[in-house]
Amino acid sequence: MGLPLRKSKVAAPPPACPLTECMGLLRGAWAPNVIWHLSAGPRRFGELRHDIPRISARVLSARLRELEAKGVVTRAVLATSPPSAEYALTDLGEELVPAIHAIVEVGRKLKQNPKTRGKAASPRVRTS
Amino acid sequence: MGLPLRKSKVAAPPPACPLTECMGLLRGAWAPNVIWHLSAGPRRFGELRHDIPRISARVLSARLRELEAKGVVTRAVLATSPPSAEYALTDLGEELVPAIHAIVEVGRKLKQNPKTRGKAASPRVRTS
DNA sequence: AAATGTGGTATCCATCCGGTTACCGCAGGG
């Protein structure tokens, strides 16, 4: 038989993770983008459509409904001539922003120096 | 016509975001979990399987291949009796950890006080 | 009158994606 499984060697693997819980909040296409664009302040449907050019109305609508149901955004109907809808982050939504910022940070580094890609963290046996 | 679209009122919406770029790195089911469990140090296939109980071998394998292709993890075949495979984060992979940490933080808060859910950040018109 | 914009919904459809199952060679233990 091979090496025994180290159940918690050197450093224990992180305990059961709330990761999945949180990831659920930004599941679905464009969800992170929507939150990102709302992080600057309330925004209306059409504005979001223009902010995220390649999103379809159908998906944007679906995403906003879901995020509303999850308590991430609020939906306010403004009594304007043609009623318009304004969306904003809830407190919970605000909490997501730092996480997304962190992600964006990585994204920026990626674009700046793509030479990092493929560089191993430590010398290792050849990959197959 | 309704309200004019504010193209960049009060606070400009964040510029075109590298968000999508980075999100691509952790796309696919369980990808964040894999990275999370590797963040504690190198780990072998079977260990990861046990770390993430509900993942199937097929998906874990696929995810690891993809992450390797993207330069997020390295794969090392150890010359043990039955050859075993050990996976570890690359430098790029390490960069993702803080982002995932941020996500986990939100997840923790979620579990601790779920009363935050549904609370609006500011008083607003009733949702439809 | 017609066009445009606003905020969506309905329908259709292809695609992807992940779960399930089966199977593989190899080595060591009982």
Place this chain on the structure above:
DNA sequence: CCCTGCGGTAACCGGATGGATACCACATTT
């Protein structure tokens, strides 16, 4: 000898999902 565990791969398959398109009522603008 046979079973188990390791580290996968191959084939199948169903549901979810997101894109495209069409359409809606209403109000202003031209």
